[in-house]
Amino acid sequence: MILNIILGLANKFGNLFVFAFILSRLRSFRNLIAKRPVKLIDKLILSSVFGIFGIIGTYFSIEFEGALVNTRIIGVATGGLLGGPLVGLLAGLIAGIHRGMIFAGSFTTTACAVSTVFEGIMAGFMGKFIQNKKKKWMYAALTGAIAESMRKISVLIFSRPFEDAVSLVKAIWIPMVVINSLGLALLFVIIDNIFTEEEKMGAQQAELTLRIADKTLPFIKKGLSSKDIQKVAQIVYDMTEYNAVSFTNTEKIVAHAGAGTDRHEVGKPIVTDITNHVLATGEPIILGHCSEKLCMYRNHNCPLESVVMFPLKENDKVIGTFKLYKGVPNAITAIDVELANGLAKLFSTQLTLGKLEYHSKLLAAAELKALQAQINPHFLFNSLTVIGSLCRTNPDKARSLITHLSNVFRKNLNMNKEVIDLEVELNHVKSYVEIEKARFEEKLEVIYDIEENLNCILPPLTLQPIVENAIKHGLLPKKNGGRVSITGKKQKNEVIIHIEDDGVGIEKERLLQIMSDKQIHEDSLGINNVNQRLKGMFGEKYGLQIESKVGKGTVVVLKIPVIEHAEECD
CATH class of the missing domain: 1.10.1760.20 (Arp2/3 complex 21 kDa subunit ARPC3)
Incomplete structure (x- = not known):
């Protein structure tokens, strides 16, 4: 019982x-x-x-x-x-x-x-x-x-x-x-x-998303218009089990990996209503079977039956779509939707950051051009005045200064590279100093103590603005002028450059203002520009280090990582 x-x-x-x-x-x-x-x-x-x-x-x-x-x-x-x-x-x-x-x-x-x-x-x-x-x-x-x-x-x-x-x-x-x-x-x-x-499935999905992100990061940040976007599609296709992966911008297909038809070829214009709907509304779409009237495969032999599609955005503006395809009708699961959503958000973030990085480079280039424009007119007028006065009294000296002046302006006009060799930058500084010494004669002394065979790569116009600042704001206010010392040596994997003057020095509050990112005074444009470019290229720890004592002088220290090839700066 x-x-x-x-x-x-x-x-x-x-x-x-x-x-x-x-x-x-x-x-x-x-x-x-x-x-x-x-x-x-x-x-x-x-x-x-x-x-x-x-x-x-x-x-x-x-x-x-x-x-x-x-x-x-x-x-x-x-x-x-x-x-x-x-x-x-x-x-x-x-x-x-x-x-x-x-x-x-x-x-x-x-x-x-x-x-x-x-x-x-x-x-x-x-x-x-x-x-x-x-x-x-x-x-x-x-x-x-x-x-x-x-x-x-x-x-x-x-x-x-x-x-x-x-x-x-x-x-x-x-x-x-x-x-x-x-x-x-x-x-x-x-x-x-x-x-x-x-x-477990959520953890596996998160791990997959992170691995895809790690491999696609160098390419997606270059934008949908870059040829590297095809590499992103191929990576997602290789790392998942989808039959195809596609990217579009607002007008055409920019990347496609996996199975497809003539309609999915890269470069073909967008003709499907669902893609245009996602672009117009910013809302994702999940499609269980092909329903496009213009598709010749709609009723038979379509290699891509199911699709989940998410918008790609830059600053909340839809700039394209990301699509994951399966070859079986009604095959899109909740996991597929979550993966597509996660990847679309990740790609959108990287596209936005890539755009910001691009604009940041444009801004840095514009600031560099502004710095060059600031240097050129005043320096040119002053230099020509000195050269003109020497033409009768010391023609050989005037000829030498004209050579130095042409070197300075030739380098300024050709500063369209992101990095140059240290030797090139030092030659630029020497030409600039020779002209300034001709102007101020006994009031200015510049000493070079550079280690032999010392070389590295650094942004153009890095040392010259610092030397100019030392001369203009450190030494010239003194009645008898002073001395600028430029030393350079290698320590482990870094080149250490000291630019030291025995000028009037800088007050603590003024120094903080010069190094501030928020309020940049016209007189500190060059120093701040150099500081930001060094940090932007090599990292935060490579910003300028400035120590100054009022009445005793200023020391500016630059640390440059030893990079022998410009490609390594990426």
């Missing part, structure tokens, strides 16, 4: 799988599992769901000697274990009130109705106890055993005649403890497996 009752209840276990599936789809339930805050309204929803499941357990009963042998406790206890005392109480009330209102199994109606409420409360406190414990299925089984024992005690208290209650309890206690404990344990195992698998 006991075995028959157990087998009869076991046949009702199919609803456990249905219940587990329904629970896994509820946002409030997922928040419970993830231990995120759950609102009161969510708890009320969960209470109703668990209570209804308890009612279903009542209907899936087996009548035995005037009682209902059932799995009602599984729904109520699950609510308490996961949602706490409040959810357990409400679920118990819903299932308990229903049990008290039905006629079937009237011998145990009151006992079962009352015990269901207390079983829910007990499960709620058990849930708080096991909240951070592992192997919850074991505690679920224990909760089932306790709950069924509470119900049998309730039957002995409320059901009469007492002899019949004792006989009933002896007959069904063991099978109901076994089946409900087993059911609760099995339900928690199912729920745990569902979320464990989802977490």
Whole structure:
């Protein structure tokens, strides 16, 4: 008899799988599992769901000697274990009130109705106890055993005649403890497996997205108009199992990898309504089968049946689309959508950063041109004045200065490279210094102490603005002028250059203003420009280091990493 009752209840276990599936789809339930805050309204929803499941357990009963042998406790206890005392109480009330209102199994109606409420409360406190414990299925089984024992005690208290209650309890206690404990344990195992698998899939997807990002980063930042965008499509295609990957701008296909038709060739204009819809609205589209009227493959032999398409944006402006194709109809899953969404957002971010980097380079180039323009007119007029005065008194000196002047301006006019050799920059500085020495004669002394065979690559117009600043603002305000020392040596993998003067020095507040990125005074344009270009090219630690003492002078230190080829600067 006991075995028959157990087998009869076991046949009702199919609803456990249905219940587990329904629970896994509820946002409030997922928040419970993830231990995120759950609102009161969510708890009320969960209470109703668990209570209804308890009612279903009542209907899936087996009548035995005037009682209902059932799995009602599984729904109520699950609510308490996961949602706490409040959810357990409400679920118990819903299932308990229903049990008290039905006629079937009237011998145990009151006992079962009352015990269901207390079983829910007990499960709620058990849930708080096991909240951070592992192997919850074991505690679920224990909760089932306790709950069924509470119900049998309730039957002995409320059901009469007492002899019949004792006989009933002896007959069904063991099978109901076994089946409900087993059911609760099995339900928690199912729920745990569902979320464990989802977490694994989510982790794998995140890992895949990061690996794709790592490989595509050098190419995507160059923009959709770059030829390298084809490499991005190929990388995504090679690292995933999609039949094709495409990129478009607002007018045409710019990259395609994998299977395709004549319509998918790179360079072909956009003709599909769905792509134009994504471009116009910025909303993604998931298509289960080809529905384009102009597609010759629409009704047969289409190699790309399903597609998920997301917009690509720069500063919230749609500039193109990203598409993942599958060759089977209705094959796009939620995981495909999440992957496409993640990659589209990542690509959009990199496209925006690439555009900002491009504009930053344009700005730096414009600042460099402004610096050149600032140097050229004043320097030219002053130099020509000196040369003119020397033409009669010292023609050889005037001829030499003209050569130096032409060198200075030739280099300024040809400063369209991002980097130059240190030797070239030093020659530029020497030509500039020779002209300044001709102007100020005994007031200016420049000493060079450069290590032999010292070479590195640095941005153009790096040293000259610093030397000019030392002469113009450091030495010339002094009545007797002064000295500028330029030293250079190699330390490990860096070239260290010191430009030191014994001029008037710079006050602390003024020095902070000069090095500030926010307020750039006209007199500090050159120094700030050099500082920003060094940091932008080599990194923050390679910015200028300036030390100054009022009345004693200033030292500017440059650290340049040893890079022998300009390509390495990328």
